[in-house]
Amino acid sequence: MFSKKIFFLGFIMLASGLFAQQSGTVEPEFLKFTNSKWVDSIMKKLSPDERVAQLIMVAAYSNRGEEHRQEILKLIEEQKIGGLVFFQGDPVSQAKLMNDYQLVSEVPLLGAIDAEWGLGMRLDGTISYPFQMSLGAVQNDSLLYEMGQEVARQVKRSGLHINLAPVVDVNNNPGNPVINFRSFGEDRENVSRKGIAYMQGMQSEYILTTAKHFPGHGDTDTDSHLALPQINHSRQRLDSIEMYPFRQMIRAGIGGVMVAHLDIPSLDSSGVPSTLSKKIISDILKDSLDFRGIVITDAMNMKGVTKGKEPGVVDEEALVAGNDLLEFTEDVPRAISEVRKAVKNGLISQQQIDNRLRKVLALKQWVGLDKYEPTSIENMMQDLNNPQAVYLNHQLAEASVTLLNNELLPLRRLDTLKVASISVGAEKQTEFQDYLELYTEVSHFQLPADAGKKQIDSIKEQLENYNLVILGLHDHSKFPRNTIQYSEENREFLKSVFQQKNVITALFKNPYTINDLENIEDSPVLIASYQDSQITEEVAAQLIFGGIGASGKLPVSIGQKFRAGDGISIDGIGRFQYTVPEAAGMNSEILVPQIDSLMQDAISQKAIPGGVVLVARNGKVVFHKAYGLHSYSDTIHVEKDDLYDLASVTKISSALPAVMQLYDQGKFDLQAGIDDYLPYFKNSNKAGVPFRQILAHQARFKPWIPYWQNTLRKNGSFKWNTFQKDSSARFPIKVKEELWLHKNYKHQIFKAIKQSPLEKEAKYKYSGLLFYLLPSIVENLTGDEFRHYIRSEFYDRLGATTLGYEPMERFQLDRIVPTESDFFFRHQVIHGRVHDEGAIMMGGVSANAGLFSNANDLAKLMQLYLNMGEYAGERFISEETLKEFSKVQFPENDNRRGLAFDKPNLEYIGEDNNTAKDASSDSFGHTGFTGTMVWMDPQEQLLYVFLSNRVLPTRENTRLYRLNTRTKIQQALYDAIKTGK
Known part of the structure; x- marks a missing residue:
């Protein structure tokens, strides 16, 4: 652990120096292999069509059966594609498939996955770390470096080489439907620091990291999966806010950048999506920002880029615009054909394609594919859910929890308290309530999200017997959306309870929902947990009773109620903390x-x-x-x-x-x-x-x-x-x-x-x-x-x-x-x-x-x-x-x-x-x-x-x-x- 921290501090000092100098760029490490013997040997073997195909990554799934497997095998054998982007499934099946696919590929395949919060984003039975908005609240960036290392190890263990993460969009639009909780927040410096720490941890383990979604997807209320968002800010504003984290990450040595599907008139007035814009990719990202690494498109099946475009044609336009790797190409033969036409018509040269291919092959060598060995399936699930990874998840959850108001914590004199807990939005006793009763006697109540007057009146009557009320606000949705679906009766009940002097409120939802709950800012204690999971519920209960402290800071502003950076730090008082053996220097595997x-x-x-x-x-x-x-x-x-x-x-x-x-x-x-x-x-x-x-x-x-x-x-x-x-x-x-x-x-x-x-x-x-x-x-x-x-x-x-x-x-x-x-x-x-x-x-x-x-x-x-x-x-x-x-x-x-x-x-x-x-x-x-x-x-x-x-x-x-x-x-x-x- 000590050596890891020294290594991380070295990176931070380097990054700090880069921020201070505002000049110079750390070149991605894999570029040293662009003219290696192995790369040269592969280049000599590839035909012009195969060189284009090496720049294409298609979507793969480990939960779609034999027909899908045969489709992918056919693309590999006949089209000679360069890689796969894996989506839903499980890690063992994925690794087995990747082994099968590598076996038939003449050039080792790159494997990529969206693991923004770990493999759990895509794969069953794997760890999900906190979402990036939660991580934006963490004040100890070395934890994100360690997370980057662990996520990289898990990506490698599952047989892959690229993590299409982190998101470094500055989320300055509370209504953003697609970035939101996936962003580190609204402060460009915090987003940059977190992104660099996460990136450096991953790249220290030889996994390509991909900053996304350039030039910045944070200030939009349109989902680019469904339509083409338009961003109407000036070039100056985009330079100072949206592109700022990308600039800092490029200077710190990021290996990959993913381009978003956006219409940004101040950068390209033609109206084409940024993915297809030479001005944005070649002129700004590559030339102005001096990015030498791999430019990857966002998925080429998204409506934000495909509307009015035919599969294959849109891929050719993306390559001509300056992208190095095409993600989720839907028609590979057509894409190769269209690119060959573009070469013939002078829209892109063979030399440009070859230069990009050399970068991709250099990346393959850097991640070890020049010495490829099949991924071992033995003990895979144990390896992916290893004790240190589980412990890190606890550390991140504890470090993110944010105390926005505090007039009561930590609770003392338990002998004077008669405690009731109400889980709103829950049908049964929650993990939060289970952990509360580890500390003292607590009477538990649940109010479903659609609770009516009769249920609420019954609880109101019973609350008269208690001198402390602990509210847990839930909805148990998979993702912490910025909306809250409570009945009007629930809202009125909460509105009155928030103003009582003996109330503790723990919000297990997106913090933006604070703006949707009247009087919640008056709650004597208000805890932001950012998301609803077993670990966040455990952590909030432990904070209330002083088993742990709080150090998180709000990464976004909430209307006029709270500002980014708000957060009250307190220490625990020595009641039991409930955690994993590694937290106490014990080996759980023993x-x-x-x-x-x-x-x-x-x-x-x-x-x-x-x-x-x-x-x-x-x-x-x-x-x-x-x-x-x-x-x-x-x-x-x-x-x-x-x-x-x-x-x-x-x-x-x-x-x-x-x-x-x-x-x-x-x-x-x-x-x-x-x-x-x-x-x-x-x-x-x-x-x-x-x-x-x-x-x-x-x-x-x-x-x-x-x-x-x-x-x-x-x-x-x-x-x-x-x-x-x-x-x-x-x-x-x-x-x-x-x-x-x-x-x-x-x-x-x-x-x-x-x-x-x-x-x-x-x-x-x-x-x-x-x-x-x-x-x-x-x-x-x-x-x-x-x-x-x-x-x-x-x-x-x-x-x-x-x-x-x-x-x-x-x-x-x-x-x-x-x-x-x-x-x-x-x-x-x-x-x-x-x-x-x-x-x-x-x-x-x-x-x-x-x-x-x-x-x-x-x-x-x-x-x-x-x-x-x-x-x-x-x-x-x-x-x-x-x-x-x-x-x-x-x-x-x-x-x-x-x-x-x-x-x-x-x-x-x-x-x-x-x-x-x-x-x-x-x-x-x-x-x-x-x-x-x-x-x-x-x-x-x-x-x-x-x-x-x-x-x-x-x-x-x-x-x-x-x-x-x-x-x-x-x-x-x-x-x-x-x-x-």
Whole structure:
């Protein structure tokens, strides 16, 4: 990456020097081959007719079947054409066809394609980068250079050599029906810089780049595909605006220029299309602008040039006018015949044709066709959709998003917000809405584009319950046209909503539509995303919550509402960014298949029925995937937002953050004992035992107590004063249907803990006893109910809305993954209630177990720990406290534990180690009995969350441990880091 940037900077310095000097031109590199031995050898073989044919490129498709293939083969074999311009299809079929066509061509064929925003413009299954108007908003031009390189690599990989891009028309007409979003914008300097960066990236990979549409197609309201547009500006105006980017690109070394079909009286008063104008092509482009590269026509089947002209005749006129390559010739034999007549009649000389042919052959040699080899089909789709290309797409989308108004972002104090989102122009929940709810609880609504009064009134009524409204304006059309098709009722509704103080508007459409929506400029937050795609919707949601910042600048003016260059820059605040592994220096080609393989192996061996894995590095979630089913006999697939019983991960996720916060406040002393905060424990064998020892599992406490066994009579029935079949004031705690626990049974648990004997030796022995007591200690120290305290102090502020106790109070059962089939206590499948017997007898609320969460929300708390107490710009716990609690406390006693946190074994013990081999000694986390694991490594800023229900159907299933799935996945993260740098 470093070398790429140095290379790019060199180009930029060169380009800057050219701008400053306003003189001199970098000659296209391929011209050095015009008199090469290979070119000479080809020239000698070609007849006069064949020399003309080499200047013709016909349209080819990879989705039209055998008849079309035979037509192209015939043209190649009989007419000896020089190249093909590919349109719709798919890359594998295209490459196979091109191989077939090259096989029968005596002179290697040039292959071209319109890939303005990448191969996705034409080919299925390939990457579409942002449209050029989006790119016009990007402030880091090196990203466009990298895009040029990647697009060039993909064009080559698909067997082609020319990209008919970029568009460098200055779009200064909002009503332009054909350029518009395909332009970098209305500012000639910005268009020039972007065009040069894109061009230099492509040409560094030996792909001919074609600036289009000369002399400038930006200021027209006519589509040249359908008719001949007329541009009535003066020569001075055209020189200073429309032709300016072409001039700069020529000076910077552009290899190709495409000529538009335009009627421009000030340049040629004859009325002929510019494609057929010698004054425009030969006199202006070649002579005045000193362009020595390849001049290519726009498609010769477009109405703007064909009206009143016969196929073949129009091609001859284009060649006579000065074009070097003819694109989309419809009648090749007639075109060759007409050109030969023109030579005979003195309209064009054989020498002129030969000179142009030498340039075309030189281009063929420059792109490597003198050493032609067939294109390999193997792994083509993987190569075209490679991780770096996908990552670059994310970078460009993030860099383009533009904040036009901002009174609210980034959102803070999530605990004070009640959020509603409305996707206008959508029939179902959008990707934008999916990503919004990754940050906090959001209620979603949709309003179709043609919504009527009844639908709108229903939403209006419900909005009264929210203090923040997020609007997403969509139409999900393939291209971001400059019109918006909303019903009048929708428009009136939006008009009023835009003026509210609590509204965020994200426009996933062409920014010109801002001028068509009344009052949108008053929206307290207005985000321009330029187009509607999965990535732009993801990015906008992340901007709203501070996962990323904004740096884009509007590339066009919007009436009187906004000017080109407008855009407010803000930084993210450290909430999760959701992106790809490469964004965090991880290799997705290692990470993804290894995790997939390990999870599928665990599922196939019935170690787990399913699970969720989340990986974050440097605050970026780079992997988040669900696998398998809720249970082996189930048909419910695991979803990423499903809730799992966290088991002992609760120990570091509930009371512990409260204890650390209280420690910061001087209210909790690690040298104090339980009896200092719970007087009930005075005069017990636990009195005076320091919390430091207890939290480090070195206090001689028993590992656990089977509390539920104390409720049984000898005949197996429950004692009358413990459980009843019906609820009542005395028996309010539901353990299962027809099983209600006495309200004071928690005292029996405390009594059992108090009376339990101590182990003989003060050494490491894992114990959960303290964690039954911690909620009461927190309540005594804060004066607040435990659940309310941890939710208000941590979970709500983090936006961790699924993290909590008793999930059935808040969520549908089908979102909660079941755990064990309990045949010895509750005698049922445990589903929706805590698996741990002691925790359920605490009413489901214990610091030992009881928390449920999805992976994403749990990760927010773990990221707080990894950040040493901070998240989203808020300090929750001091850095010193996190470091103290997460370090090994008693290594001299062969005890690896921190304070509640688990740590790696002091010495690595092979496959049975509790962490991956590469986990650092600074790392910390915890595992859970149900098959959960969280782990944080400050050295690599790495976070790992693993959720499963390995105890289904029975806790006796220990295959997950024997397979070491969790630690093997963890090692894959380190492998991905080592190979991703």
